[in-house]
Amino acid sequence: MASYEDVMSLSVRRGFLWPAVDLYGGFAGFYDYGHNGTLLRRHWEEVWLEHFLGLNDNYYLIDTSTILPEPPLKASGHVDHFTDLLVTCTRCGESHRADHLLEAATHVEHEGLSSSEVDAKIREAGIRCPKCKGELGASRPFNMMFPLAVGPTGKDAAFLRPETAQGAFLNFRREFEALRRRLPMGLAIVGRAYRNEISPRQGTYRMREFLQAELQIFFDPVVFADQVPTASVADVPVRLCWAAEKNEPTAHDLTSKELVARGLPTWYVYHLVQVQRFYLEVLGIPREHFRFAELDAKERAFYNKIHFDVQVRQESLGGFKEVGGVHYRTDHDLAGHEAGSRQKQAVTVATTRLVPHVLELSFGVDRNVWALLDLDYTPGERATLHLPPRLAPIGVAVFPLVNKDGLPERAEALYGLLRKRFTAFFDDAGSIGKRYARMDEIGTAFCVTVDHETLEGKGVTLRDRDTQKQVRVPEGDLPARLESLLSGEARFEPAA
C-alpha cells in the first residue's frame, strides 16, 4: 500500500506516468505514460487478453474507430443521456442540473427537453435556487462527450467515443458472419475513450482521455447458462457487498450457489468468478482488497439490468475504488442500433431467431495500472514494487559484479542473448547493491549477475526480488528457468 504522494513520486521518478503537457503547466484530465509505465500497461493488457479471451474459443480482439458520428450515439442513448442541461443561479453562482430541479419540483420525469422548453418549465413552476433562493439563469447544455467538426463543412455532428463498447455493437453483424454465426461470441476492444469530466482528479482515476479494456459477450439468454461451465464454480466464494453497504469498507464471501439462490443468473455469477480470478490469481490482488459492489437501480446506467462494480481498495485513493464493471446490458444496444440504423440485428442460431443479449466485462486500464502501483509499492528504505513478475516492466536485469576482468563483456554478451526472449535490462553503473535496489523499485523480479565464477564456467547468480535470495544457475539453463519463473509456472526456490 502506498499513499497518493508515494505513487506519484515513484511514477514520476521511475518513468511510469505523469501529468500530460506538464512542460506547459499541465492539462487537467490527461496523463502520459513513460517507458516503464508503457511496458507495465502493455503487460497488463497482455494478461487481460490471455485471461478473458481464454474464456471461450469464440472470443476475439477487434479494433474500432474512436470517432463516431451522431446517429449511432443517438441510438445508443448517449446523445440524450450524456447531455445534461445546467442552470446557474444568478445570485450564488451555483450550478444545478435542470432535470433534477424539475423532477424535485414537479415529481415528473423530464427527459429530452430542449433548453428553451426547460427554461419555460422552470419559470412556470417558479423554481428558484435550492441553495440561496436566488433567481436561476438560462439553461445551457453540458455534454460529457467531446464534439468534433468532421470534414470541411463540419456540419455533421460527430464525437469522440465515450466508451469503446459501441465499436463492438456496431461491428456485431460483420463479426457474426465472419465468425460463422455462433453464439456466444465475444468481441474485446482495448482502446481509448473520452469524456469531458467536470472535475478530473485523483491521478489516473478520473481522466478525460482514458484506456478501456472491454469484452462484450453476445449470447442467447435462454441457453447461455448451459454453455458456460457453471457447475465448476458453484462452491467458489465470491467477495462482494450489496448496494446498501457500498459506502462501508466491508465485503462478504458468498458462494456462487448462494448468489444464484438470491436470483442472479448462473452465467452472470460464473463471470463474476472469472473476473475475481483475474484479480486475485493473475494480478495478485490481496483478497481483502478486492470486492464486487452492487449498484441499485438508481445508480445503474440506463442500459444495465444487473450491475456490479469491480472495486480495489487503495490507500492512495482513500478506500475501495471502481476499476471495472460486470454489466448485463440485455439487448438494449443491438435493439437500439436496429432501430437507429434500420438494419436488422436479429440473427438465427440453430432454430432460434433472436437479438442477442450482451454481457459486458469492462475495465479501466489506467485505473488498474494505478491500483497495481498502489498495492504493490512499499516505499521506504528498501523501496520495492512487488508486481507479479510477468507484469513488471523489466523481466530480467543483467549485471557484471564489477567492471573489470572481462566481466562487463561477458555480462553484455549474456544480456544480448536474453533480450531476444525477454524484456531485459543491462546495467554496469554504480555498485551492485545500487543496481539491485533500482530494479526492486521498478518491480524487476529477477536479476542475473556475472561474477568471477562465471568465467570458470560455474554459471551465474539469479536473484529474487522479494526474498533477495540467490541461486547459481548454469548459463545454458537460464532462458528456460526465466521462462517458467516469469510465466508463473515455477516459483523461485533458493535451495534449487
Add this chain to the structure above:
RNA sequence: GCGGCGGUAGUCUAGCUGGUUAGGACAUGAGCUUGCCAAGCUCAUAGCGCGGGUUCGAAUCCCGCCCGUCGCACCA
C-alpha cells in the same frame, strides 16, 4: 463549475514578517574505487508553475491564469 489550502532542481524539502551567490538530502552523469545488496572519494548537471502589478529591489506582497489537493456538485 463553486469554496478552502497549496505550487522552490528528477524527488523530498529549507527559505515566504521583501535585499540569501536560493541552502540541504536523496537521485542523476563522469572519473577513481568496488569481489553480491542504495559503501566511499572527487567533480559535474539541474530549481522559485505562467503572466502582470507594487517596490530602488519580489521565491517572498497584490491581481489574473494554469496545475494540484480537500469539501460540495458531477460521475450517463
